[in-house]
Amino acid sequence: MTVPVSEIFDVRYGHSLELNRLVRASAGNGVAFVSRKMGDNGISAFVESIPGVEPAPAGDISCALGGNGVLTTHLQEQPFYVGRDVAILRPIIGLSKAQVLFYCFCIRSNRFRYSYGRQANKTLRSLLIPSLDDLPSWIDNVDITMYDGSDAPVSHDYVPTLASKPWGLFLLSQLFDLKKGKRLTKAQLRTRPGSVPFIGAIDSNNGVSAGVDTAIHEGGTITVNYNGAGVADAFYQPVPFWASDDVNVLYPKFMMSPAVALFIATVIGKEKYRFSYGRKWHLERMRQSAIHLPMNEAGEPDFVYMETFIKVLPFSKSVI
Template sequence: MNKIKTIPLNKIFNISYGSQLDLNKLEIDLKNGINFISRSRENLGVQTKIKKLSNKTLFKKGSITVTLGGSYLLSSFVQKEDFYTAQNIKVLIPKQPLNDAQKKFYCYAIEHNRFRYTSHGREANKTLDDLLVPSLDSIPDWVNTSKIKTPNRKAVLNKQLTLDIENWQKFDYSEIFNIKKGNTPKKQNDGSVFLVSATGLNNGVSKTVASATNPNKRGLITVSSNGAVGDAFYQNQDFYATGDVNILFPNFDCNQFVAMFLITVIRQEKFRFNYGRKWGKEKMLSHKIKLPVNKNNQPDWQFMEDYIKSLPYSKSL
């Protein structure tokens, strides 16, 4: 195996701070606006769309954005449309032509250095430019030959649905779910069954292990009770889970569309668990979840399903 040659990131990219804008000072324009990139790991970092600004440089699609601080520092994305950025984000523009696969490779290489930094501690502002990454001639051949399936952007339902949160009602988690704590297999030999842990990455999956006892069946929701507290995921394959994960067994007929709606609602509770607070099974059972209701004041599962189906990319679920 050839030794990988590493060089500073700024030998491959022209690196600069982004627009350094504050969203609360900008005008939202969802219909005709420009993508606004925030310090998020969701949706390529795109938070919303804003009106075009005459006094700010418009960064071009194909550039890479890198988050320099916060909870998701070094989150790196190839932007699909022209954009502006929030504070504490750098923009990388290749010094020579790179294809999409090569750009994504460098995104992964950058994110792989996240362990060197801490949220709200050592951040990447001063050191990103000199970060060592593989040189162009060290990029593995499979990067250019692998074919990644493009997700279907279409919605299942061709209609617009709105969320009227004011009329939602609260329900005990125990009314909606049977909640169990994860139980890590005693032996974790390499295998093909997902092991879900308290991470906010990779759908919560930290590794794959050999099947020992009966794994949890697919179609369940997992929620981190420690670590990345409140990160919720829908598991579409059989899995095991560690003790830092709550496994939610629905008390109703649940499909992937309803599950995606629910995990989005659950994630809105993350802010309650800063500074080391945990969200164990018993605490979760005592909490409430706010949901849309039908005319009988019961959770409106059909609306939740239809809402997710009305969104772009729902055909890819």
Template sequence: MKTVPLNEIFQVKYGVNLELSNIDKHKNGIPFISRTEKNNGLSAKVKLINGIRPNPAHTISVAGGGSVMSSFYQEREYYSGRDLYYLKPIMKLTKRQMHYYCMCLSANKYKYSYGRQANKTLNDLLVPLIENIPSWVNAVKIKQPNKKSAINKKLELNIDAWHYFRVGDLFDVVGSKSFTKTQISAKGVGKYPYVVTSSENNGIQGFYNHYTEDGNILTIDSATIGSCFYQCLEFSASDHVEKLVPNFKLNKYIALFLTTILNLEKY
């Protein structure tokens, strides 16, 4: 596949460089894009500022620092924070082709580990020629997500017979065998979750070819904010991941109900 420097396909521009803390937020405002790798780079929606023109629509935002090389297609005009570049296509590119280049740019993240920024090298980064974009980029059919609520009516719960319970009455609370990321990585990538002390992604940080704990139990983080998750599969764990082993017949519906209740106790 033939490649060319990025600046032969895009104009590489530095964004407007604003501080989010100094801008009024508004739910119907324009996007404020930062250096995060999540949520398409969106940190907030903000009011327009007189005299400050937003970055143009139909461009790619690229983080030059922070979550370096996190690259997202921006369909609307937007403001941006520090070390945020935008790429404006020199020739006509479709939305799908722009998404393809986002993928190509994000694939270069590994080059910028250990605090290295992309501000000096972004222009010369090699990307595929437009003619070399795979045919499936434009041919694949992508099903649009259904934005309607899956539940059309509010469920009424009869809580008259509910009562408080002690966790120890329903579960045996025991520790798990702990592995560092280096230790579990040595086992190789596989199908078993590696559960850590995180409040996101069901506590899972990867999947590896090793497990030490049985599934169909709850896990709870004993190091930070006490996030509780249901683990349906066998898994391995990092330090400070405790197990809630049920003293009753547990299924996923009961488990998800109980994790919701237990996570309300985090405050």
């Protein structure tokens, strides 16, 4: 059985604040400002408290009513202000955190009904979602704390900013031996299933598009798409794998840690604007290509800095 959103939540318009008229603050001292942003739980910035304007309390839900992120819905776990075209929802019945998160997903799943020109400001209350009695039973058994602490960094050391470091150009062929992947047809992929990652020219999932039975490349390397929509997308591969013929594989000529590999892969990905489907980053062109990297006093790539920089980033403890 489905019921309107208004039977589960009190829906009201938010503060309709403009971020450019507010005073920015640090995350530790300010109030979260939630916009129609799709990522980062909708939080665009932190701002100073506004006299006479009470933030919405932790536990309320923000829901974008328009824009490209229409119906982006987030549970806010700290007091917050909202920008224009963002509604605030508060449960009018007793709900667990897991149930609230499930309802956020249900509301967000209605995004296909809207567009930039068709907003949800008049219809959010009437959107149909499951009644409390019809929620799946597995929700109560979900461990929603399983990812707590996943955003922790490896280190809290001080690291100079990227802008304060000298950077230099280094040929990829100076740093890596470059090798080409090998083609497997779709028919071959179907007949050779396995647990070995098959790296295709895609821009997500660390490049893994299938599983095969044999590895042809070593782990501890970087794969770079030279063809397709994901051209120049680069990924660190920690285990042996098979790379397709649309992928080049970079074998380091130095001791490359996972942290350094992630830094360099990110830098390589910034070269994407130079290439397209009609201008591929093939092996010969890649050998002649150079990337910018931080330098040490000897004018060499500063791998120690790259390692330290990655290790102070959020989520690095979960990745490295």
